[in-house]
Amino acid sequence: MLPRILTVAVLAGCTTSVAAWGAAGHEIAATIxxxxxxxxxxxxxxxxxxxTSKNPNEPQCHLAPVATWADKLRYKMxxxxxxxxxxxxxxxxxxxxxxxxxxxxxxxQGGNVLGAIRNVTNILEDSVYYGKAGKLSAYEYDAANEALKFLIHFMGDMHMPLHLTGRDRGGNSDKVLFSGRQTNLHSLWDGLLIAKALRSVPRKYLQPLPSPKIxxxxxxxxxxxxxxxxxxxxxxGKWANEIPSWLTCPAPARSHVRALSFPSSIAEFWQQALFVWSRVTGAMxxxxxxxxxxxxxxxxxxxxxxxxxxxxxxxxxxxxxTRLDGASAASSHHECVDPATELAQMDRAGHFLAGPKGGPxxxxxxxxxxxxxxxQWIIEKLLAQAGIRLAGVLNYLFADFEDAEEAKLWSRGLRIDF
Known part of the structure; x- marks a missing residue:
């Protein structure tokens, strides 16, 4: 079978690893x-x-406010x-x-971001099926709620490169300086590079774009x-012709692992999720x-x-x-830092305020x-890929297309009006 583009995604002519990212990165990807x-x-x-918002001038709800939910729950779960x-x-x-x-x-084994994306997608797919049949209980809605918030977050995490390497806890153990401020390689990619990028955005983008959709x-x-x-x-602009390839998947050698039957309670939901994750190795x-x-x-x-x-x-x-010693693997992920807090670490010229130096x-x-x-716009491209691929998965799960032709038009971006 030839590779094919995610048929319910939105993008081709409108012409996505973090996670992950700190709060700003996750929220930016969710907004895109x-x-x-x-x-x-x-x-x-x-x-x-x-x-659901009651304000007629804004969307019914936003994805960005729940994009960091999974980080906050890491310490409870x-x-x-x-x-x-x-x-x-x-x-x-x-x-x-x-x-x-x-x-x-x-x-x-299997307890990683790739298997997690697969599993929560399967759970949401089942929730759509049972929901249309009118068979979702309150417990099952809660399970779908958590699975959706996990998916929004995990798609961001997957697009932050240091969340994909096993070396030195993803760079958390490697002290570096950034504009004289002591940090570590993981934290630099989590938030500091984004914070600096925010300071360098041309002032013209403070004004609204001629695009109601954006x-x-x-x-x-x-x-x-x-x-x-x-x-x-x-x-x-520069990625318009690339975007279809961001959503392309090669045909796998065999079918992916599916979730079990839809759970009847939150406890059963997580019991099944853990069982399926234990079976998913994370390979293609x-x-x-x-x-x-x-x-x-x-x-x-x-x-x-x-x-x-x-x-x-x-x-x-x-x-x-200069590598840190003694840090536990359980603390390998970043702390969730508010974007305003990250920017407060910089002066008006966009340079980070100096912290204590050691080293060298x-x-x-x-x-x-x-x-x-x-x-090279590396950070910006990763955030765009995360957002666009998340949109593709969500459209696959929840879009109500009138027919196959409409789905085809959306997959080519011909129905996008920015």
Whole structure:
């Protein structure tokens, strides 16, 4: 079978690894996803999320406010911590990027972000089926609510490169400097690079775009101008011809693992979820089909760790002895930091306020590192891919197309009016 584009996604002519990202990155990706939703999707999603705005001038609900829910629940649902990332045992960027490598994934087998995306998608697919049949109980609505919030978050996580490598807890153990401020490589990608990018958005994007569809999805946040820039110059500009390939999935060798019958209670929901996750290894044959393919989408994102994310200098004197020791794997994921807090760490010129220095630590706010990332629009492209792929999955799950022809038009972006 030839590869095919996700037929219910929105994008082709409108002309997505974080997670993940800190709060700003997750919310930006969710906002981009909302821009690309089919009109019939939001009412169903708002019902599942149990929120509908009474303001006629704004959408019924927004995805962004729930985009970090899964991070906040990590400490209450300890078993879910490993679902935010995936790491290969043989992975050692910048020299070797193995995905997954001969010895498989680090951590619990199947308990990773790729298997998690597959599983919550299956659960939501079942909820749509049973919902149309009028058979969803209150418990089942709660299960679908949690599965949807997990999906919104996990799609963001998958697009942050350091959430895909097993080395040094995804860079959490590697101290670096950014504009003189001590941090670690993971935190730099979680929020500091985005915070600096927000400071450099041209002032013209403070004004609304001539696109009601884009403006309707914005919420008056500190990153609205950044979303406008990504959409206008990226999605509608330099990446317009690439976007169909972002949603393309190769045909898998065999069918992916399915969830069991839809649960009758929250307890049964999580019991089934844990059972299915324990069976999903995270390799392509287990997670990917010809419509949704987290392993296929994540592979080139993971390769960025060797291409640019992981500095070679961290393995060379004098910086190869600055790695943190004794940090537990359970604390490998980032803390959720508000975008305004991240920006408060910078002065008016966009430079980070200096913190305590140790080291020596490698400075990464340089033309060769942060400058190259900015120039190549790497962060912006990852956020766009996360949002667009999330929209594709949500449209697949919830869109009510009139016929196959309408679905085909949407998959080519011919029905998108920005």
């Amino acid at each position: 996803a909302q821009i690309h939703l089919h009109p019939s999707v939001l009412p169903t999603m708002c019902e599942i999320l149990n929120f 300890r078993w879910s911590a490993s679902l935010h990332y995936v790491g290969a045992v043989d992975d050692h960027p910048s020299q070797t990027c193995a995905f997954p490598g001969t010895r498989g994934w680090a951590g619990k 403006e309707y999805a914005l919420r008056g946040t500190i990153y609205d101008s950044y979303v406008r820039m990504i959409m206008w110059e990226g999605v509608l 044959d287990d997670t990917d089909d010809d419509l949704i393919c987290p392993y296929h989408w994540a592979t080139p994102i993971h390769a960025l760790n060797c291409a640019i994310v992981w500095p070679k200098a961290l393995d060379e004197p004098p910086y190869n002895n 630590y490698l400075e990464l706010d340089t033309p060769e590192y942060s400058g190259a990332i900015s120039k």
